[in-house]
Amino acid sequence: MTHSALDQLKSMTTIVADSSDLSAIEKFRPLDATTNPSLITAAASQPENRALIENAFAQAKAEGYANDELIERTIDILTVKLGAEILKLIKGRVSTEVDAALSYDTEATIAKAKALLALYKQYGIDQNRILIKIASTWEGIQAAKALEAEGVHCNLTLLFGLHQAQACAEAGVTLISPFVGRILD
Template sequence: MKQTALAQLQQFTTIVADSGDLNAIATLRPLDATTNPSLITAAAMQADNQTLIQDAFAQARREGYQEDAFIERSIDILTVKLGVEILQLIDGRVSTEVDAALSYDTNATIAKAKELLALYQDYGIAQDRILIKIASTWEGIQAARVLEAEGIHCNLTLLFGLAQARACADAGVTLISPFVGRILDWYKKAEGVAHYPIEQDPGVLSVKQIYQYYKQHGVKTEVMGASFRSIEQVLALAGCDLLTVAPNLLEQLAATERDVPRLLSPQSNATADLDAVVIDELSFKNEVQHDLMASQLLQGGIDGFIKARQQLHQLLANATAHAEIMA
């Protein structure tokens, strides 16, 4: 019997579940898992997680938080509690995101990362099982530089091009999450194209370029492709260090029987001819600002995560108001 596409892919790529759904993670049993504000908000709406929400409220009350600060602290506690639940189902790491509203504030990002880690440590979780997830702005990357120097591992997200990847390499971050599907979506809309052959998919090509640059220049930062629209995109990056995939696509991979060749490897650098560059703040911001795709998607991603957190804030505010009425 031929192995499934997922089983073959797992022979040379670490598969990560891109989900906050505990039931899906329990079923899929990935090595690692990633979350973001949208996934946390979706998880908070599930009936199975209402006890976690009430526990978060209780802890925030014990700590003396009130009004908006109470809700914001409850969000952080809930986010970590979900991370703890995920870690009980997997053997590897979970990525937990810093509030996207802090994406342009280096010091605030560092402080929030340490707050989240302190919560994990209170629940008995070792630091090496946590990746602090930070948007790949210049300020976010510099926060990651400081955190990494202190032994705190980071996952730089909302990454859409080589300028961001180079800055992350220079900062010595543990892992980057270049987005595939959002890049494809942008080019389809911008160029009025309904479909790209997989070998011309701009999101896939972007991740390949970053992977090849890193391997050519001996960069230790791990590359984790993210934001997939199809299993074809996933399989086109077979061999990438890690791939974080939504449960519905993981299920499709597990149900698909086809040969999966390894398309990326540390030795496959024949087309990687870009010089190693240490990028400074001015050149970083110039490159990102002059790349319309990268600049729009970076800011749009930050705005989307801020909106998701605001939705979660309102959800929890409504929940606590309802509990007070019923008391």
């Protein structure tokens, strides 16, 4: 029996979708998936996601948020809603990224991670199906170390060098997402 290149790859590795395209995720059935701000923006521009956006905005408004905080909360809710939709289509976990603007603030990164997890809990998603995606800055690694100590699984991204990978390993993070080409430069 002839297998596609994707089937052959699946037999040797874990396939992770880096996409907000729910129909593609449903079609290719990766084990895990990831979200990030650019993917959320792409998802927001897709007409089939309009209801998710409207519901996220309505929820943030009902929670009492206004102005810039309303936008930030809407984005967090939309990110989690999209993650919850992805989790309906995959068997594994979804990585949900903490805002990169918090990359140099350990406490703010931890607070945002916990806020995202609280939203997932509201939607009935078990914490073990979530990886909190954090930038591999020194502060981000410290946040991940603290979160991992509390049982929160982290995926460290924006990892460009072996020194970052070693620091992530020493912090006990669950997963790293290295930019392999940059590490080899």
